Amino acid sequence: MNRTAVLYALASAALFGISTPAAKSLIGAVDPVVLAGLLYCGAGIGVAILRRLAHAVRPQTARQQVLRREDIPWLAGAIGAGGIAGPILLMTGLARTDASASSLLLTLEGAATALMAWFIFHENFDRRVALGRILAICSFLSR
Secondary structure: HHHHHHHHHHHHHHHHHHHHHHHHHOOOOHHHHHHHHHHHHHHHHHHHHHHHHHHHHHHOOOOOOOOHHHHHHHHHHHHHHHHHHHHHHHHHHHOOOOOOHHHHHHHHHHHHHHHHHHHHOOOOOOOOHHHHHHHHHHHHHOO
């Protein structure tokens, strides 16, 4: 098992878990749409810094794929749904619900996304992934 990948995954999960309560505390002072934009700008800056650091530390080993014409509608949909509508709806939802309800809905969102990936887009999954999603759904239902 790649321990570095596991550490990155744990750090990513921790940062994602912290982001919702942090955003909830800022909602009263900042408009939800503006906050969504600021969070994504911060994420973009963070990724740019990490890309620069990774390039300096080790050479790039993965080949980049060429963007084909038939990929453009899918890319536009991903940008529109995941990069624009999703963050705005998340921040607007945080402004209208308590933090505990938002946390539960985010847990359910992860499971729903995995189910859509499996059944609509035929993504690969194994027993560990299925067990993880089942446990996430059970934690949602037990609250």
